[in-house]
Amino acid sequence: MGNWSRFNIASIVLGFGFLYLPIVLLVIFSFNESKLVTVWAGFSTKWYTQLWHNQALLDAAWVTIRVALISATCATVLGTLAALALVRYTRFRGRMLFSGMVYAPLVMPEVITGLSLLLLFVAIGLDRGFWTITLAHITFTMCFVAVVVQSRLLSFDQSIEEAALDLGATPVRTFFAITLPVIAPAVFSGWVLAFTLSLDDLVISSFTTGPGATTLPMKIYSQVRLGVTPEINAICTILIGVVAIGVVVASIVTKQREAQRERDERAAFAQS
Amino acid sequence: MARVASALFSRLVIIIPYAWLLFFFLIPFFIVFRISLSQTAVAMPPYTPVFDLFGGLSGILEKAREFSFDNYVWLTEDVLYFNAYVSSVIIAGVSTVLTLLIAYPVAYGMAKAPKTIRPTLLMLVILPFWTSFLIRVYAWIAILKPEGLLNQFLMSINVIDQPLIILNTNWAIYIGIVYSYLPFMVLPIYSSLEKMDHTLTEAALDLGCTPFTAFWRVTFPLSLAGVVAGCLLVFIPAVGEFVIPDLLGGSETLMIGKTLWNEFNANRDWPVSSAVATILLLILVLPIVYFQNAQAKADGEGR
Numbered sequence: 001m002g003n004w005s006r007f008n009i010a011s012i013v014l015g016f017g018f019l020y021l022p023i024v025l026l027v028i029f030s031f032n033e034s035k036l037v038t039v040w041a042g043f044s045t046k047w048y049t050q051l052w053h054n055q056a057l058l059d060a061a062w063v064t065i066r067v068a069l070i071s072a073t074c075a076t077v078l079g080t081l082a083a084l085a086l087v088r089y090t091r092f093r094g095r096m097l098f099s100g101m102v103y104a105p106l107v108m109p110e111v112i113t114g115l116s117l118l119l120l121f122v123a124i125g126l127d128r129g130f131w132t133i134t135l136a137h138i139t140f141t142m143c144f145v146a147v148v149v150q151s152r153l154l155s156f157d158q159s160i161e162e163a164a165l166d167l168g169a170t171p172v173r174t175f176f177a178i179t180l181p182v183i184a185p186a187v188f189s190g191w192v193l194a195f196t197l198s199l200d201d202l203v204i205s206s207f208t209t210g211p212g213a214t215t216l217p218m219k220i221y222s223q224v225r226l227g228v229t230p231e232i233n234a235i236c237t238i239l240i241g242v243v244a245i246g247v248v249v250a251s252i253v254t255k256q257r258e259a260q261r262e263r264d265e266r267a268a269f270a271q272s
Numbered sequence: 273m274a275r276v277a278s279a280l281f282s283r284l285v286i287i288i289p290y291a292w293l294l295f296f297f298l299i300p301f302f303i304v305f306r307i308s309l310s311q312t313a314v315a316m317p318p319y320t321p322v323f324d325l326f327g328g329l330s331g332i333l334e335k336a337r338e339f340s341f342d343n344y345v346w347l348t349e350d351v352l353y354f355n356a357y358v359s360s361v362i363i364a365g366v367s368t369v370l371t372l373l374i375a376y377p378v379a380y381g382m383a384k385a386p387k388t389i390r391p392t393l394l395m396l397v398i399l400p401f402w403t404s405f406l407i408r409v410y411a412w413i414a415i416l417k418p419e420g421l422l423n424q425f426l427m428s429i430n431v432i433d434q435p436l437i438i439l440n441t442n443w444a445i446y447i448g449i450v451y452s453y454l455p456f457m458v459l460p461i462y463s464s465l466e467k468m469d470h471t472l473t474e475a476a477l478d479l480g481c482t483p484f485t486a487f488w489r490v491t492f493p494l495s496l497a498g499v500v501a502g503c504l505l506v507f508i509p510a511v512g513e514f515v516i517p518d519l520l521g522g523s524e525t526l527m528i529g530k531t532l533w534n535e536f537n538a539n540r541d542w543p544v545s546s547a548v549a550t551i552l553l554l555i556l557v558l559p560i561v562y563f564q565n566a567q568a569k570a571d572g573e574g575r
Contacts, residue, residue: 004381004384004385004386005384007377007381008380008381008384008385009381011377011380011381012378012382012385015374015375015377015378015454015458016378016396018374018454019396019397019400019454019455020400022411022412022415022451023400023403023411025411025414025421026407026410026411026414078288078289078292079289081284081288081289082289082293084285085286085289088282088285089282089285089286092286094290098286098290099564099568100561101294101297101298102289103563103564103567103568104297104560104564105297106505107505107509107559107560107563108508108509108512108560109508109509109511109512109513109514109529109552110509110512110514110529111512111514111529111533111549112304112512115532115536115545115546115549116300116303116304117296117300119300119303119304119542119546120296120300135296136296138292138296142289142292142293170278170281171278171281171282172278172281175281193402199404200403200404200406202405202406203514206537217404217406220406220407221406221515224406224410224413224519228410228413228414228417232410236404236407236410236411239403239407240404240407243402243404244402247399247402251395
């Protein structure tokens with residue numbers, strides 16, 4: 001496509017600078033010696049060592065990770081099923097409503113989702129706490145998984161599936177032997193997305209939580225309201241680091257797998 | 273046997289996620305609506321009982337007589353709520369336009385980039401989306417404060433001699449929304465620009481169009497689907513945004529997400545917060561339905 005003009009390069013550099021500068025500054029000032037976040041006073045890792053002695057914070061981190069692991073896994077199963085239903089079954093009763101319910105949570109303001117789930121949990125008499133947060137997270141993250149998996153399914157060559165069915169495989173077996181291996185990278189990135197969304201969520205967790213279940217974003221939020229401190233910068237830096245490493249590793253693994261699959265496919269064609 | 277299993281499988285694929293979303297996404301809205309019609313009570317949960325499934329039809333009718341629109345009347349009587357709705361829509365609208373103005377050149381530059389580096393650029397746009405929303409908003413506090421990094425920088429290069437007051441104003445909210453939602457705008461625009469047939473622009477240029485006319489008459493209309501999707505992805509959640517106005521906005525900034533949160537957490541008034549949520553949903557129902565249709569249409573084309 002045409003030439004990459006100076007204007008194009010400048011807009012990319014400025015745009016990416018805007019996206020990354022605040023995060024870079026936050027990371028830099030987490031290593032600041034001074035308690036003042038905006039005045040540099042020398043390199044120090046003392047805020048990180050302090051974190052290890054903050055038991056309430058560590059507890060919150062542990063709750064958050066457990067919620068994220070359980071909810072991401074359930075959301076991946078449900079979201080993959082939803083994607084299959086949307087792509088493979090173009091007509092069934094209430095399909096319009098179904099696709100609406102899959103897309104609406106993507107844009108629904110979190111205060112509405114949070115309030116409505118809370119009122120549901122109260123109405124059915126569920127004790128609020130760890131499990132209600134998890135159920136809420138499954139519900140809003142499964143739709144993101146569904147969209148990610150759906151886009152992979154749409155570009156999927158359905159004839160291999162039909163071949164398997166023609167050769168006598170049951171639909172269940174076809175799904176596990178043919179469909180799932182092909183869409184696995186998308187399912188995996190759906191899981192990673194659900195995991196990080198759950199890890200980050202503040203509003204929905206705050207509405208659906210009960211006594212004793214405090215997640216890390218809730219803890220961070222209550223401290224942020226009191227002002228900016230290097231200690232919060234340190235927690236944030238650790239979170240950013242974990243997520244960045246996770247995403248980069250995930251994308252490398254996915255790419256390698258796709259490359260491997262393409263090589264296999266070519267080899268298979270060459271043989272036949 | 274196999275046929276029964278196959279039918280069962282396809283049924284389950286549909287029924288399991290369908291039932292989950294019905295129960296955890298759709299039904300809760302009816303509960304919100306129902307509770308918005310009930311009275312505040314000093315109890316736990318803090319509203320008068322709403323329905324008793326075991327009371328049968330007569331029980332439900334009995335309860336229906338106790339429905340009241342008091343909470344809605346209350347919302348119209350206090351001008352604060354009306355102002356909060358209006359200013360939420362205005363702030364979200366202005367932010368959406370600003371986001372579009374920044375995102376379009378970035379997406380355009382990405383689509384024009386050499387094919388080899390496009391995946392890396394794409395990855396770089398998506399990456400901030402994975403880092404916590406709360407953290408990214410928090411990062412701006414240290415930058416925008418009166419004694420913050422932006423003012424330090426501007427004063428050190430002698431652009432200003434008095435610190436700019438940005439934090440706790442609407443400008444901080446605009447910056448926060450534009451910053452947080454930028455990837456949502458860049459991605460759909462980029463994907464529609466990337467799919468475009470570039471011989472069309474070349475044809476326009478060959479036929480004597482200026483580059484700007486070629487862009488405005490050919491490129492931009494062809495990327496409109498991406499622009500619309502991006503604007504909806506920014507506008508709808510921004511109207512109900514809570515974290516950004518709470519952390520970056522001032523005490524006089526009214527946004528409905530914050531009002532709802534305060535009504536719920538500080539005043540513990542569940543029926544009024546339900547009424548606030550119901551009206552917010554009514555305002556957003558049209559854009560949401562439009563978004564769903566656009567999304568469903570895009571999937572149809574991908575088939």
